[in-house]
Amino acid sequence: MLARNSAIIFLNKNIKCLLITFVLINPAFVKGQGIRTKTEVEVAEMKLRRLGQTEKKVDLLVDLGTYYLNLPGEIKADLAKAMSIQQQALNLAGKIEYPKGIAMSTVLKGNILRESGDKIGSTKIYEQAIAFAGKMDLKDQLAAAYAAMGNLFGNEGKDLEKKIGYNEKSLALYRQTGNKLEEGNSLKNLGDYYNIKGQPAYAIKLMDSSLAAYKAIGFKELQGVYNNMCITNIGLGNFSNALKYGLLAEKTADQLADTSLQRSSINNHLGLTYYYLRNDQKALDYWLVAKKIAERYKDPGYMQTIVANVATILVRMKKFEEGIAALKELIRKYPPTDTQMKLRIPYILFNTYYDIEQYAKAEPYFKELQKFHHDLPKDDPNQIYLYRSIIRKLIHDKQFVAADGYLQEHEKQSLQQKNLLALSQLHRLWFDVDSALNKPWSAVAHYKTYKRLTDSIWNNEKNKQISGLEIEYQTKKKDKDIALLSQKNQLQKVTIENEGRLRYIFIAGLLIAAMFVGLIYNRYRLKRRSNLILEQKQGEINAQNELLRKILNEKEWLLREIHHRVKNNLQIVISLLNTQSAYLDNEDALVAIRNSQNRMHAMSLIHQKLYQSDNLAEIDMKWYIKELVDYMIECFGTDKIQFTLETEVIKLDVAQAVPLGLILNEAISNVIKYAFPDDKKGKVHISFLFMGEECCELKIADTGIGLPAGFDPDHTESLGMSLMTGLTEQLNGEIKMWNDDGLVLDVIFKRHNELITESSALLINKN
Incomplete structure (x- = not known):
């Protein structure tokens, strides 16, 4: 259990690496397709020689400067080249009075300064870009400047809140301009940030919206979003969806021949998914591939994360010495630079030494974890794993009363994060504590909760994953x-x-x-x-x-x-x-x-x-009519019409349920739109009852103005009336309508199936 915990803390750290990949390595996620290969650079340079002093030349210069900015690493020559091209774009845009070009090239300059490490200088440039784009009402460029300003802030505490604020401003502007590509980028980035913030459920919604925006314009490079969906579902304990999106990311990257550092992240997350699905060998295989890619790109952040994962799986495979050696080599070659990795290494070492019962060696690492526990804010997502280490230490030291207090704090944060896996492990520890404190009933309750959550996470999710992902090739095999x-x-x-x-x-x-x-x-x-x-x-x-x-x-x-x-x-x-x-x-x-x-x-x-x-085969029309009426009320937003339903438990097959549902839809629409003009109040009674011998009657009566004088339903050009008539014929039924203190619509037909169901009338008032 504790070896598993070591990998969980990886999630937020890994998202930071993921963001670096998309913002710097993959320009398609920042400014459309852009210039991405050396061949495209050569073609662009040829075009620049032919183009005169035009807006197209400014746009092409900005794209070319972005290409040099986004080349792997932080090579000074590439940044100098990017800055030279940016200056050409800015000068030309000013000369030909091209506001959009001025704004774009200004943002590019800020990006170059940020990449070179000049945060103060880049901040000033971004502020200039924001002021200029706002003044000129350039919404797309203003949105790009806000997003770029957000990239100046880190992924922790108040910095993360500022980053989210700037990106939400950017998203609102892109939605105003209908820029679906950049809307997708903004939603994807916000999904990353909210996942880091410890709100994975909301992050999933944002990423779903991001996918919808990308697919609406036929954008194919979706491996990054799928990768983020994978890691967010891991955080939620939904390993079936995590595996689905991880494999989609891998498949999409293969189809697009993606060889960027992003492939390391994809393999890393698939390894983490298989780790939770208890397939240790597959997890190790994916992590070793991720490690090779990170080594090729010489990325220390990725190396820290992946080597720590490899050490974790080695510990779980009972290769304790190899795991400890890998961590110590990591500290020597890639010293941790951020809080999460500084916390993660002592976390793994503490739990590993406890696993092999070398408590004296674990003690200094526990002291480091205690310091993090006191220094980090109480609502920091990482506290959940620090609580677990402290609880484990207190249980070992037989300080059960103190452990009980930490368990309560642990439970609060697990519920806030909706982390089912953490909750299941928490209740297992609580069982041990209550057993030691001679609280048998409480201990049994915690153990039952532990089993319920464990079954929900592992058995159910694993079965879904197996049936869902293997169905494609099982058919051919069978x-x-x-x-x-x-x-x-x-x-x-x-x-x-x-x-x-x-x-x-x-x-x-x-x-x-x-x-x-x-x-x-x-x-x-x-x-x-x-x-x-x-x-x-x-x-x-x-x-x-x-x-x-x-x-x-x-x-x-x-x-x-x-x-x-x-x-x-x-x-x-x-x-x-x-x-x-x-x-x-x-x-x-x-x-x-x-x-x-x-x-x-x-x-x-x-x-x-x-x-x-x-x-x-059949649908319960009692449920269906209630749901449809609720939807229509919500859709039209009417509160002056009172609906009452009187329905029996009648089951119809699809062939009859669909036309009956459409008739009901047309009738309710007509009542709401025409029966009560000038916001007049009224009532509508809907009944669906047996008439004997398997005959059913749908009756809709309102207290509205009724049919106009001389109205003939058989000779009308109304589409709704024609639909209701045609659908009634499809039911082999009969439709009638007459005025009776309002309009009464009556549809009688015979049910297809021969099953006789028990029925009971229910009267429901809807205001």
Whole structure:
């Protein structure tokens, strides 16, 4: 358990390394595709010689300067070259009065100064860029300047808060300008920062939004976001998703032939995921590959992190001396420079010496950890691991009362971070403490909580990961197995037939030799062989039945997945329509889009319920009608209409549930929009009840203005009315409507399935 803890503290440190990779190594995440190879540099230099004093030349100079800035390492010659090109861009932009070029080249100058270590100088330049871009209303360039200013601050304490503040300003501006690429970059960076801050759940939301922004413009270099999603899910204890995103990052990097330092981070996170999934050899293999890449780039930050991980896995593999030696070599070659790595090394050494019961050697490292515990803020995410070390020491020293106090603090922080893994380990330690303090009932409660959390993290997540990631190749494998089984069955049939022929020839010979004795013997042999054949066939039948059962389970899983995908696709279409509506100012078009969104949501609810339910054939309309009405109320934001529902437990298949849901959607939309003009208050009663002989009745009655005089539903050009009529025909039902202190809409149809379910009426008031 304690060896596992050593790796957990790695998370925040690793994110720092990750940010360096994206901001400095991969310019595509900063300014679009840009110039990225030597060939592109040569082409750019040729274009510069041909271009006159134009805005395009300024843009190209900025891209070229960014290329030299982002070359690996901090080589002075590269920075000098970048600064020379920046000065050309700034001079030309000023000469031709190109405000955007002035702002871009000013930000580039600040980036160069920051990379060269001149924080004061870069701060002044960024302030100039912010003032100029704000004055000229250059929102994209102002956003870039805010993001660049944020990069001046570290990833701890108040610095991290300032960094987040600047990036949130940047994100707001990119959203105003509709710059999806930079919106994606900002969301990704904010996801990193909030994960460092100890808010992984919110970080996941930001990264999901980042992926959506990137995919909206067809941006393919998503390995960085997938990598960040992997590490954030590790922090949440969701190792199934961590493995999924880690493998996606690796696959995407392979497809794009990415050989940057980012590959070290991807391998590092996959190693960490396999570490938590208890696959020590795979974890070690990935970390060794990550170490080679970091060595090639001579990056001390990555080397510190990865070597510490390698030492951790060696300790868990009972190679204690090798692990300790690796850490001491790390201290000698790559002395830690930041707080987290300075804390992590004594943390691992303390727990390792405790694992091998060399308590005297562990003591100096414990004192270092105590100092960190007192110096760090109480809400620092790393306190959770310092608490664990202190608790372990107190338990060893039999100071159980003191340990109980630290356990309470440990629990508060674990709950704040939503760290299920830390919580499970905490309750296991609490069990030991309460047992020693003679609190048997409390000890049992903590042990039960420990088992529940452990089962939730390990068994459930691991099973999901296995079924989700292996399904792709298991299908092909099973097809081959089925073909091989068919061949074996065919061969077995031929063999059985040949054996039968030989047997009958042998029996015929025996009959000639001794008629009477041979006949008796033959009967005995036939009976014995028949039983054997029956047993063999029964075995084959059992095997086939087992195979069919497995195939049926797989088909059910695939059907559930199809409903899930259909629901997701409908949600995507809803989101696309929502995005499209932002670019329209035609009210009729906006109304049409909103109506389409509502209809799609009505269908999406059905597929959502089906894939979440054990019954993939039918949907409970009592639940569905309530959910759809709640959605429509929320969508239209009406509070002057009171809805009441009276529904029975009636289950319909998809073929009937979808048209009925769309009819209900159209009817409620019409009531809200037309039945109560001028914000008039009113009531709507919706009922869905059995009428006997499997007939169902949907009735919607309102207290509104009703149908206009002379209205003929059979001769109307209303799309909604046509839809309801057509959908009722699809149900093989009958639709009627009449005025009765308002409008009454009545749809009667016969349910398809023959199952009779118990029903009970329920009256629900919605205000």
